[in-house]
Amino acid sequence: MADLRELSEEVAMASRMLYETGLADASTIERGHVSLRLPDDPRRFAVKALGPALSQTYAEHVVIVDVDGSKAGGPPELNLPNEVKMHSCLLRERPDVNSVVHVHPRYAVLMSVLQERIAPMRIEGLQMFAEPIPLFPSPRLIIHEKDGAEVARLLGGHSAVLLQGHGAATVGGDMEDAILNMLHLEEQAQMNYLAFCAAGSGHASLTPEQCAEFAANMRSMGEAVHLKPEVAPTPRKPSGVWKHYAALVGRAEG
Numbered sequence: 001m002a003d004l005r006e007l008s009e010e011v012a013m014a015s016r017m018l019y020e021t022g023l024a025d026a027s028t029i030e031r032g033h034v035s036l037r038l039p040d041d042p043r044r045f046a047v048k049a050l051g052p053a054l055s056q057t058y059a060e061h062v063v064i065v066d067v068d069g070s071k072a073g074g075p076p077e078l079n080l081p082n083e084v085k086m087h088s089c090l091l092r093e094r095p096d097v098n099s100v101v102h103v104h105p106r107y108a109v110l111m112s113v114l115q116e117r118i119a120p121m122r123i124e125g126l127q128m129f130a131e132p133i134p135l136f137p138s139p140r141l142i143i144h145e146k147d148g149a150e151v152a153r154l155l156g157g158h159s160a161v162l163l164q165g166h167g168a169a170t171v172g173g174d175m176e177d178a179i180l181n182m183l184h185l186e187e188q189a190q191m192n193y194l195a196f197c198a199a200g201s202g203h204a205s206l207t208p209e210q211c212a213e214f215a216a217n218m219r220s221m222g223e224a225v226h227l228k229p230e231v232a233p234t235p236r237k238p239s240g241v242w243k244h245y246a247a248l249v250g251r252a253e254g
């Protein structure tokens with residue numbers, strides 16, 4: 001069994017990161033969570049309990065939950081977050097996913113209400129936007145199993161799903177990927193909103209051909225002799241983004 005205290009500290013740190021990145025702030029600072037599947041018990045996960053602001057979440061605020069959405073550990077006085085079914089259903093339906101992020105970020109919410117497509121506008125997270133991001137067409141909270149199951153169905157094999165007028169959920173193989181996917185979603189949503197204001201519906205975006213060219217060019221990086229490492233490749237993870245925010249929320253290493 002993994003050290004639950006250490007795992008709770010990781011989840012709490014990632015929760016504080018949601019505030020530090022601006023993905024949750026002001027009136028949404030207590031709305032949202034990041035969950036992490038237990039490495040030694042894949043039918044359970046850790047997530048912030050109901051109550052604390054994301055900016056003030058520490059290991060003692062983390063609960064353990066079964067993928068059926070029932071509490072399986074943590075202090076008895078802590079209650080499950082209202083939208084625990086978002087996490088339980090997505091983690092149950094996507095065995096490749098180990099972390100789910102749910103927040104209410106303003107530009108993603110705005111675009112979901114406008115029902116304007118979030119098209120690829122910049123290279124960060126480009127591959128996520130090659131196809132339209134699926135939309136759950138209601139602002140209601142994901143309280144019940146049927147809604148959690150519907151969000152999981154809409155998500156399918158994608159990395160993100162929008163909840164109209166409410167927020168979004170992103171997934172990843174770990175918390176770093178899940179949070180970075182949410183950052184990409186919010187930043188691309190902001191770019192699209194600005195373009196929508198400037199040029200209206202149907203504004204220009206990067207074309208499928210440009211996206212494919214970008215991907216092919218990235219794949220060719222291994223052939224660039226001048227980029228060959230002198231000693232060993234630089235590890236891809238933790239990324240500089242993760243290390244930056246991990247340091248800001250109280251941990252030097254990601």
Ligand SMILES: [Zn+2]
Binds near residue numbers: 102103166167
């Ligand atoms: Zn929510």
